[in-house]
Amino acid sequence: MTHQEDAGSDSGPDARPDAGSLLLDDQLCFALYAAQRAVTAAYRPLLDELGLTYPQYLVLLVLWERGEITVKELTEALRLDYGTVSPLLKRLHSAGLVRRERSARDERSVLIAVTGRGEALRERAARVPGALLTATGLGTTEIARLREELWLLAQRAHGAAERPH
Template sequence: MSTTPDAPATDWLRLDQQICFSLSAASRAFGGVYRVLLKDLGITYPQYLVMLVLWEHGDLPVKKLGEHLRLDSGTLSPLLKRLETAGLVRRERSARDERSVEVRLTAEGTAMRERAEQVPRRIATATGFDVDEIRQLRTRLDELTSALDAAAASSEPA
């Protein structure tokens, strides 16, 4: 896009002015690094996120797992099916509530945690940021997410 001499100092419709594009580009770049790092584990980035939640929280209903990941069941179910086929998780109807499906790590899924421990360190190294910079960025991104969630909720029809 060419700018004219009388163009404003900041053209808010320029691609390089869009925070959403910067976040999207960073997400794609992360995806490329994760793809390489997770290849040895035999899982994809979305599957890795599922495993992170299960390693942290243990057995969970699908609904609760989806809440942690901000995913609906239509997106989560195929991920869980592939993880189950790989022998990393089991899905079972809850004994307490037949409508609920519990997701449990298998012994192989639990053992994978140790092999995955190097992933966050290698990601941190790839960013070139120190631990404090990563914490600050994560905090700011969490604040951004909360602000955008609130904005979306307030603009939805009642």
């Protein structure tokens, strides 16, 4: 049975009809992977207009929301490691969208903030979420429900990854 055939055939929240299945379409990880790739692809033309990649967009979202922060705070917000974030920051800095400087309080910390040019991009970027809703045909209620469920899944999976097996 594929994900399309058994949609809605659950006999309750604890039913596990595919718990032992090795069929590709029965894998939660594959459905998430396919959805992530499709959503990122839907973002691509919107972000191309801004001259940004999806990961760069995420960095700017955090900086627009929080203002000047340390690289450590940025990596925590994005749930990424320093080795992944560092090249993103270098490219954004080279493009003149962010500034990087050592903290006066702690020389080990590097502060990141958007520049005037990065701030100017914010207004154009404000159209991206609505354009994605239009492109996917999802409503705000559906998006909110999906987001809530995905955050719950992320939290549970994170907890499972930390427990010894």
